Amino acid sequence: SQKIEQNSEALNIQEGKTATLTCNYTNYSPAYLQWYRQDPGRGPVFLLLIRENEKEKRKERLKVTFDTTLKQSLFHITASQPADSATYLCALAVSYGNNRLAFGKGNQVVVIP
C-alpha cells in the first residue's frame, strides 16, 4: 500500500541549531515533492518544491533534499528560531499533470529559546 511517513514525535530543538525532518514514502513515484508549514488553526503555507531530477533546493535558511533511490526527502532548517515552531508537511505529487498531492501527517518542530 502507499505510505508517506513523517515522524509523529515532535522535534524539540535549541534555538540556533539545525532541525532536520524526514519524509519517507513507499509505492509512490513522485515527479516532485513539496514542503508546507502549518501553524495551529491556519492553512498550510508553501515553502519549497523539489523535482525528481533535483538533488537539493535552498531558500534562505531552508534546505530540501530528494533521494528517489532511498524514497526519502530531508528538510532542514538552519539557525532555527522560535518563530520556526510549527508543523511541517511533506506532500508528494501523486500524478503529474493535475497537481494532485498526497500529504504526510506532518512533523511538529518546537524551537526552544
Place this chain on the structure above:
Amino acid sequence: DTAVSQTPKYLVTQMGNDKSIKCEQNLGHDTMYWYKQDSKKFLKIMFSYNNKELIINETVPNRFSPKSPDKAHLNLHINSLELGDSAVYFCASSQSLGDYEQYFGPGTRLTVT
C-alpha cells in the same frame, strides 16, 4: 488583501442538515481544490477544478458536491450531514495544473452534532 478566503470560518450544525462552504481566490489562478483535514490531522484531497472543469474527484460520498461558478470561486455543498463529516475543510488554489505551489485558505471548521 486575502489571497484565498473561505466562509464561514466555523460551522456548527446538526446531523441531517445541508450546508455550504464558499471559497474565493483573488490570485488569478486557474486551479482550485478542496481538502479535508480530519482529527488525526491528515490532509486529503477531495476535489479540484481547472478553469471550472472538474479534474480530481476523489472517493468521497456523493453527498459532497463542488460547484465552480467561475474560476475564482469554488464552493462545497454537503447534503445530509453526518457526524463523520466533522473536520476542517481547506480550499486551495494554484496557478495551473502541473508542478505549482498551492495557496491555502484559512479553513472552515465544521462540527456536526
